[in-house]
Each structure stands twice: as structure tokens, then as C-alpha cells.
Amino acid sequence: MANSASIDGYLHFEGYDSLPRDIFDKKKIRAGMRKAGRLVMQKAQMNLALARGEEGYPVNRTGATLESISFKVSRSGFLVRVAPRKTSAMPEFYPTYLHYGVKKGRRPGKLAPGKGKGRKNRRAAGARARLVAERAAGEWRIKPRDNYMADALQDSKTDVQAILSAAFAAALS
Incomplete structure (x- = not known):
């Protein structure tokens, strides 16, 4: 488990870097990004719900962490961000405390x-x-937990690459 800022939760695939963004149909790119984001979001929610505190993941007691996981496609449409967000049910944004831990x-x-x-x-x-x-x-007051978001991306890496490759290929024609 990396307890520092890293790019574990980052995925980049080759093949379309040299082409300018103007030639792509953004509707198809955004649709592919939404599909990939939804896939990773669902995988992260499933990892968290099924782990039940095992494997270094946080325990799911109220479901607030599960409900806070969402995705957002960037304005340009060439990036999707899947992450837990602060909801109205959370008094504090505690997924950060769970990931990095708190010392006594x-x-x-x-x-x-x-x-x-x-x-x-x-x-x-x-x-x-x-x-x-x-x-x-x-001692730790709250021990650092594993990064279920990065694990979800790594688990669904091949599917995400296939979805995005198909979306980029469809957006060129």
C-alpha cells in the first residue's frame, strides 16, 4: 500500500497521442469515457461492499462511502475521474482519513x-x-486502508482499454 501521492490510479493508453483533439467526435469520446467511468465506479463499489473490512479495505457500515463513489467526465471529454466525493450525509470527508490514516x-x-x-x-x-x-x-488512531479505487482500476484495466480504444476508433470515422 502506497501511503503517499502516486499515480497508481492513473491509466494511459497509446495510439492516439499524436492526433489533434479537433478531429475526434466528442460525443462518442464522452460516451466511451462515461462507460469506462461507470465500469470502474461499479467495480470500486463492489470491491468495497464485498470486502467487509477484509483485505485492508474500510468496513462498510452505513453505505455513505459506497454512495459517495462517482465519476465525472471532464469538459473536454478526454478524461474521466472516478473518486469518492463528499456528500451531504458526511459531516467530514472521511475517505481521506481512511486512506492516509490518523496518528494518535x-x-x-x-x-x-x-x-x-x-x-x-x-x-x-x-x-x-x-x-x-x-x-x-x-500508534495509529485510524490505520491507513488500501486504495480500493486504484485496485478497481487495475482490476478492470483491460476492459477500460478496450472500451476507450473502441470509442476513439469510432470517433475518428
């Missing part, structure tokens, strides 16, 4: 007046770095 303890903040050194009430040299390192080495 709070971040080191400002010192209380008179607790530091000197006129500017500063910490001793290296004290903040030590506090940050202690927190990083500590």
Missing part, C-alpha cells in the same frame, strides 16, 4: 506563554523535531 496524539503547537526560552518564547534546538518524530513513531 496532536501535532506540536505553539508553546504556552513563559514555557519557552528567551524573549520570543522559543523551544530548545531540536525539540520540535523530536516531538514530531515521537508522534510519527507512535
Whole structure:
């Protein structure tokens, strides 16, 4: 599981890079992107619902995370983004907390007046770095979960490539 920003959930296929976008029929491209987005969205929802907390995925208790997964085709029509979005049922956007996790303890903040050194009430040299390192080495309050969105894309990669290749070929004629 990658716990940093990566391009695991990104798919690019070759063959149409050298052609200008103007020659494609955008209606057919957008239709193909919608079909691919719907396929990945349904696969992600299925992975999350069937895992039931196993395989490192979050537990589906209320269904809010399942309902928040949706897709959106870009304005140009040459990109589709499948991701969980904040809904009105969510007080906070917690899929982010589930993916990256939360450490126990709070971040080191400002010192209380008179607790530091000197006129500017500063910490001793290296004290903040030590506090940050202690927190990083500590326990997880919420452990990071696997990326069910990237897994859904990887599971349906061949189908998505076939759908988009057919859409691009149809849009050229």
C-alpha cells in the first residue's frame, strides 16, 4: 500500500497521442469515457461492499462511502475521474482519513506563554523535531486502508482499454 501521492490510479493508453483533439467526435469520446467511468465506479463499489473490512479495505457500515463513489467526465471529454466525493450525509470527508490514516496524539503547537526560552518564547534546538518524530513513531488512531479505487482500476484495466480504444476508433470515422 502506497501511503503517499502516486499515480497508481492513473491509466494511459497509446495510439492516439499524436492526433489533434479537433478531429475526434466528442460525443462518442464522452460516451466511451462515461462507460469506462461507470465500469470502474461499479467495480470500486463492489470491491468495497464485498470486502467487509477484509483485505485492508474500510468496513462498510452505513453505505455513505459506497454512495459517495462517482465519476465525472471532464469538459473536454478526454478524461474521466472516478473518486469518492463528499456528500451531504458526511459531516467530514472521511475517505481521506481512511486512506492516509490518523496518528494518535496532536501535532506540536505553539508553546504556552513563559514555557519557552528567551524573549520570543522559543523551544530548545531540536525539540520540535523530536516531538514530531515521537508522534510519527507512535500508534495509529485510524490505520491507513488500501486504495480500493486504484485496485478497481487495475482490476478492470483491460476492459477500460478496450472500451476507450473502441470509442476513439469510432470517433475518428
